[in-house]
Amino acid sequence: MNGRPLITGLETHDIRFPTSRDLDGSDAMNPDPDYSAAYVVLRTDGGAEGHGFAFTIGRGNDVQTAAIKALEPFIVGRRLDDLGALYKEMVHDSQLRWLGPEKGVMHMAISAVVNALWDLKAKIEGKPLWLLLSEMSPEEIVSLVDFRYLSDAMTPDEALEILKRAEPGRAERITRLRAGGFPAYTTSPGWLGYDDDKLRRLCKEAIDQGFTQIKLKVGADLEDDRRRMRIAREVCGPGFRIAIDANQRWDVGSAIAWVNALREFEPYWVEEPTSPDDVLGHATIARALSPIKVATGEHVQNRVIFKQMLQAGSLSVVQIDAARVGGVNENIAILLLAAKFGKPVCPHAGGVGLCELVQHLAMFDFVAVGGSLEDRVIEYVDHLHEHFVDPVVIENGRYCAPTAPGFSAAMRPESIADHTFPGGSVWIADATTALEPL
Amino acid sequence: MNGRPLITGLETHDIRFPTSRDLDGSDAMNPDPDYSAAYVVLRTDGGAEGHGFAFTIGRGNDVQTAAIKALEPFIVGRRLDDLGALYKEMVHDSQLRWLGPEKGVMHMAISAVVNALWDLKAKIEGKPLWLLLSEMSPEEIVSLVDFRYLSDAMTPDEALEILKRAEPGRAERITRLRAGGFPAYTTSPGWLGYDDDKLRRLCKEAIDQGFTQIKLKVGADLEDDRRRMRIAREVCGPGFRIAIDANQRWDVGSAIAWVNALREFEPYWVEEPTSPDDVLGHATIARALSPIKVATGEHVQNRVIFKQMLQAGSLSVVQIDAARVGGVNENIAILLLAAKFGKPVCPHAGGVGLCELVQHLAMFDFVAVGGSLEDRVIEYVDHLHEHFVDPVVIENGRYCAPTAPGFSAAMRPESIADHTFPGGSVWIADATTALEPL
Structure with missing residues (x-):
C-alpha cells in the first residue's frame, strides 16, 4: 500500500x-x-x-x-x-x-x-510504531515537536543534538530490544482493595515472574501502609525495588511526613505525592525525601509542566502517559526534555490499553533518544489485555518488542x-x- | 421564599x-x-x-x-x-x-x-451575590474553600485571620461601594483588528468616559505594537496607565525582548506573556521586566497554579476569571491567597457575561478579603451586555454595585x-x- x-x-x-x-x-x-x-x-x-x-x-x-x-x-x-x-x-x-x-x-x-x-x-x-519512529532521521523527529514554550529549557538545535548523539547506537539497541525486551515493573500486587494474603501472594508471584520492581498504592491509612510495606519488604527481601504511589493524596507537608514514616521500609520512589500541577510542591518534597526518588507524570497535563518539573528538580523519574498529553508528538518533546535533563523515563501504564501504547514510546526512547536502559522500567498491570488485537507480551519481567505493524491500539471488535x-x-x-x- | x-x-x-x-x-x-x-x-x-x-x-x-x-x-x-x-x-x-x-x-x-x-x-x-458573600461570617466563608494542596502556602486558620482582620471595616466599605462603585479599566480600544484611527478615537473616548487605565493587545508584530503604543501614549499622555496583553504569544526569552522594546512607552503591566502553566517562566519574566508588572490569570486553571505563581513571584496582578476555575468557591480561595501574599486582584472580564459575573467577586474581595481599592481595577469591555437581564452599569469609569438579587448571570430569553x-x-x-x- x-x-x-x-x-x-x-x-x-x-x-x-x-x-x-x-x-x-x-x-x-x-x-x-x-x-x-x-x-x-x-x-x-x-x-x-x-x-x-x-x-x-x-x-x-x-x-x-x-x-x-x-x-x-x-x-x-x-x-x-x-x-x-x-x-x-x-x-x-x-x-x-x-x-x-x-x-x-x-x-x-x-x-x-x-x-x-x-x-x-x-x-x-x-x-x-516504535520501529517506525526509531528509523526516522533526527531532523524528521524534531519537526514533529512543538517547541512553543520550551525554548528557555530546550531549543530545536539542542533536541537535534540529543538525537544525533544517539544515532550511531540505534541499530545495536534495536537488536538488543528484539533479543531481550524492555524491563517492566508490576503494580498488580499493590492495589489498596486487596487483603494482606493477596498482597503477599502477588508479591511472591511478581518475583517468580522475573520482575525486579513492584509498586504499592499508599496514602489512605498510614498504619495500613506500614503493615503492607512491611509485608512486601519481607516477601521481596532487602534491596528489591518497591515503589509507592499516593495518587495525589497529600499536601506537601503531609507527603513528607507520611513517606518519612515509611522510610524504614526503603521505598524506591514515591509517585504522585501531591497535585500533578504543583511543580514547586514536588520540588520541596523531592529535596526533603532524597535519596527516595520522586516520580510523577501520569496526570501531568503537558510539556510545559514537565519542563518546569525538570527545571526545578521536582522529579527524578519521568512518567510519561501515552494518552494524556498531545499523543506521540508531545511525548517526543517530553522524552527529549528528559534526555536533556538526564532523567530516566519510566512510563505510566495499566488502565486499559496503556501498556500496549506506551511500550512503543519507551522503546523509541531507548533506541533514539535517551539511549539507555539504566533505571528504566515500564509499568505493567495484568488487566484487560485480552481485549486487544495485539496485546503486550511479557517474558521474564520484560516487555517483548512488538512486531505487528501499528501502535497496538486496536481493541477486538x-x-x-x-x-x-x-x-x-x-x-x-x-x-x-x-x-x-x- | x-x-x-x-x-x-x-x-x-x-x-x-x-x-x-x-x-x-x-x-x-x-x-x-x-x-x-x-x-x-x-x-x-x-x-x-x-x-x-x-x-x-x-x-x-x-x-x-x-x-x-x-x-x-x-x-x-x-x-x-x-x-x-x-x-x-x-x-x-x-x-x-x-x-x-x-x-x-x-x-x-x-x-x-x-x-x-x-x-x-x-x-x-x-x-x-457580592453582598450575600460580604455578609457571611469568616467561618462560613472558610468552609466554602477547598484547602487541598494549599496548606504549604495558606492554612484554614490563616485564611480565617485574613477574613477576621477585614471584618471591622466591612460596613464602611459596603457604603463606599454603593456610593462610588469599583474602578474599571477598558480593553475596548486595544483589539488587534482595529486600525490606528479607531485606536486613537477609542483611547480618547476611554479618557472622556472616566477610565484611568486602558489595555492594548500586543504580540503579533513588534513594529505594529510600537506604533500602536506610541499612538496610545500620545493620546493618553504620560503617567496614564496603559497595560499590554500578549495572550500567551511568547516564549520566555521573546517575552522579555519584546516588552523591553516597548519599555519606552511605559507599559503598566504585561498580561499573559507566555503559557499560563509556566510558573517558573513567569517568574523569570517578572524579574527581568520589573518595574513593569506581570499580570495573569484568565487561563490559570486552578488555585494550585495561582498558589505557585504567588510563591514564586511570578505575578504582581492576580487576574481571576469567574468561570474557568471551580466557580465562586475556588475564586474565594484565590482571593484569600492574593490577600495572603499582598497582591491586588484585578479580574479578567470581557467575553460574554464575564463583566457581569466578576464584578461581584471583586466587590466581595474589597469588602471582606483584600479590603482595599489600591491598584484594583476590573476589566471592562463594551460588548454584548445588552443580552443580559441585569447588565453591568458603568459610570465615570467605575462599575456600579449591583442591586438586583443574584449573580447577574441570566441572559435574556x-x-x-x-x-x-x-x-x-x-x-x-x-x-x-x-x-x-x-
Whole structure:
C-alpha cells in the first residue's frame, strides 16, 4: 500500500469496563474506577484503519468521546501527511485552545486522534510504531515537536543534538530490544482493595515472574501502609525495588511526613505525592525525601509542566502517559526534555490499553533518544489485555518488542461491542450500576 | 421564599455570538473568536432559577455544554444546601477527576454549575451575590474553600485571620461601594483588528468616559505594537496607565525582548506573556521586566497554579476569571491567597457575561478579603451586555454595585433563542459559517 491515504471517517465509541466490581485499580484517590476508553477509529479510502483512545475511569467518558468527535473537521477529508503539522493544527486551533489550553478533556481528545493517526501511519508503513519512529532521521523527529514554550529549557538545535548523539547506537539497541525486551515493573500486587494474603501472594508471584520492581498504592491509612510495606519488604527481601504511589493524596507537608514514616521500609520512589500541577510542591518534597526518588507524570497535563518539573528538580523519574498529553508528538518533546535533563523515563501504564501504547514510546526512547536502559522500567498491570488485537507480551519481567505493524491500539471488535456504554451486553447485564452513575 | 428548594432540572444551551464578523476580541492568539457561552439553567420546585455559564470562543462550545450536562446527577434531586459541600463533591468525584484533575473542560463545567448554584442562592436570599458573600461570617466563608494542596502556602486558620482582620471595616466599605462603585479599566480600544484611527478615537473616548487605565493587545508584530503604543501614549499622555496583553504569544526569552522594546512607552503591566502553566517562566519574566508588572490569570486553571505563581513571584496582578476555575468557591480561595501574599486582584472580564459575573467577586474581595481599592481595577469591555437581564452599569469609569438579587448571570430569553447554535436565527442567517467551523 502506498502513502497519503484519504481519511474518510472518524468514528467514536464510549467503551467502559466494570472494573469497580473487583476493586482492581483501587487506590487512595480512585476507590472504584471503571476503566474506560473514549475510543476513535479513523477510516481511509484504502481500507487501512487507525485506532486510538483516551483512557478515563468511568463517568465523563461520554464527554471525552464527544471531545474526540469535535475533532472530526480537522481530520476527515484530509490526507495522511505531515503528522507534525496536523498535530500542531489541532493544538493551536485558536477556538479549541480556549478550552485548555493544552490540558484536560480537549487535550486528551487530541491525544487520542494523534495516536490514531500514528497507528494508521505505522500500519501503512508496515512497522510497529516504535520501529517506525526509531528509523526516522533526527531532523524528521524534531519537526514533529512543538517547541512553543520550551525554548528557555530546550531549543530545536539542542533536541537535534540529543538525537544525533544517539544515532550511531540505534541499530545495536534495536537488536538488543528484539533479543531481550524492555524491563517492566508490576503494580498488580499493590492495589489498596486487596487483603494482606493477596498482597503477599502477588508479591511472591511478581518475583517468580522475573520482575525486579513492584509498586504499592499508599496514602489512605498510614498504619495500613506500614503493615503492607512491611509485608512486601519481607516477601521481596532487602534491596528489591518497591515503589509507592499516593495518587495525589497529600499536601506537601503531609507527603513528607507520611513517606518519612515509611522510610524504614526503603521505598524506591514515591509517585504522585501531591497535585500533578504543583511543580514547586514536588520540588520541596523531592529535596526533603532524597535519596527516595520522586516520580510523577501520569496526570501531568503537558510539556510545559514537565519542563518546569525538570527545571526545578521536582522529579527524578519521568512518567510519561501515552494518552494524556498531545499523543506521540508531545511525548517526543517530553522524552527529549528528559534526555536533556538526564532523567530516566519510566512510563505510566495499566488502565486499559496503556501498556500496549506506551511500550512503543519507551522503546523509541531507548533506541533514539535517551539511549539507555539504566533505571528504566515500564509499568505493567495484568488487566484487560485480552481485549486487544495485539496485546503486550511479557517474558521474564520484560516487555517483548512488538512486531505487528501499528501502535497496538486496536481493541477486538467483540470487546468494543460488549463494553459499549450503556448499551453493551456487559452493562445491560448490570443495568442498576449503569443507570446510577453516582 | 424560604430556603432549601429542591433542584428539579438542569438545562443546557449552546449559545454563540458571531463576533468574528467584526474582529471584536481579536488578539495575537485569537484572531477570530465567536464569543460563546455553555449555558446552564437550574430549575427548582419553588420556581426560582439559577443561571450560570462557561465562556468559550466558539468551536468546542458543544463539548463544554456536554460536560455541564454530565453534572446533572450531582445536582438534580438535591436541595440547595451547603454550597461548600456540593462544590467539593463535584471536584472530588474520583471518576470525573481523572478528566482534569481540576482543569480544562470538566473544571469549567463545574464552574458553570457552581456559579448557577450561587445565582440561585443569592436570588432566594434576595441579595446581589457580592453582598450575600460580604455578609457571611469568616467561618462560613472558610468552609466554602477547598484547602487541598494549599496548606504549604495558606492554612484554614490563616485564611480565617485574613477574613477576621477585614471584618471591622466591612460596613464602611459596603457604603463606599454603593456610593462610588469599583474602578474599571477598558480593553475596548486595544483589539488587534482595529486600525490606528479607531485606536486613537477609542483611547480618547476611554479618557472622556472616566477610565484611568486602558489595555492594548500586543504580540503579533513588534513594529505594529510600537506604533500602536506610541499612538496610545500620545493620546493618553504620560503617567496614564496603559497595560499590554500578549495572550500567551511568547516564549520566555521573546517575552522579555519584546516588552523591553516597548519599555519606552511605559507599559503598566504585561498580561499573559507566555503559557499560563509556566510558573517558573513567569517568574523569570517578572524579574527581568520589573518595574513593569506581570499580570495573569484568565487561563490559570486552578488555585494550585495561582498558589505557585504567588510563591514564586511570578505575578504582581492576580487576574481571576469567574468561570474557568471551580466557580465562586475556588475564586474565594484565590482571593484569600492574593490577600495572603499582598497582591491586588484585578479580574479578567470581557467575553460574554464575564463583566457581569466578576464584578461581584471583586466587590466581595474589597469588602471582606483584600479590603482595599489600591491598584484594583476590573476589566471592562463594551460588548454584548445588552443580552443580559441585569447588565453591568458603568459610570465615570467605575462599575456600579449591583442591586438586583443574584449573580447577574441570566441572559435574556430572546438572546438565548436567537444565538443558540446552530439552530438560532443569527446562525441560520449565516449558515455557511455555521456549517464550516474550520
